[in-house]
Amino acid sequence: MKYGVIIHGGAWDIPDDAVLDHLQGVQEACDTASKSLREGKSSLDAVEAAISLMEHNPTFDAGRGSFVNQIGEVEMDAIIATEDFHFGSVCAVTNIANPIQLARLVMEKTNHHILVGRGANLFALEHGFKEVSPESLLIGRELERYYQIKGKKDFHPKDTFHRKPNGMGTVGALCIDLTGKIAAGVSTGGTPYKRVGRVGDTPIWGAGAYIDAHIGAVATGYGEDIIKVLLTKKAVEYAKREESLSSAAFKAIQDLEQISGLGGVIMLNEQEFGIDFNTPRMAFAFQVESNSMQVGINPEDRNRFKIHR
């Protein structure tokens, strides 16, 4: 069995001056996951390592660098999953450096799937997570954005995903390990200027992530739209019927488009990868074993690569 990794760094209107940072970020994450898998670690370990790295990277809307809510705070959502419908999620957590690690703990140490807000934070403390200061997650760029948005009467969070020069993205990863087991993870600070307590698609099973029949999918984009169509569940269902993951991803994004939704999806199974998005850009990287890594960000990049593993 060959191991493989696919990473996304969010589907948004990523501005030209942020392209390099996004490409570098997804490349580093892909590298980290590949290294774990090469060492024989599980796909779950590889996903956790890749997403943790991106949560520390302020380029992305996850962990440090997240968008802030209407009261200027960082509230984050994350999901981690592996096969057999095994997943854990956290919603609207604060003061945690790596929500993906907390999501894994929910999956492995509770008989629940989802913990929110105060409950998730209490659970984190119980398990020895160090609380980090709100300032360590909040960066100057986001504070500036917060004050800019606060002054605008007509701001809509969906604008950020489409033709507005202020993009940065959620992070997602899918890995398959040497035993053929798939794992998925997504982490986000959500959307800019969201209401306190707003939860997007990311931690919702079938919306932000889904794995079934050895096919995995993770999403990014405007969460309210993604939830409506259950994007990743749709993508996996299509993959069971379609010839390739690329066409399954394409069909799922078409469904999103039907409701004027904006976003992207990445997919993986034992044979291939699938990538599609209808936002101006989505940063992605993928690699099979030690073959050369493929990286892209523009719509035409989806076709430039032969995606098959």
Ligand code: ASP
């Ligand atoms: N889907 C995330 C949310 O709506 C945001 C993103 O993917 O960039 O919370």
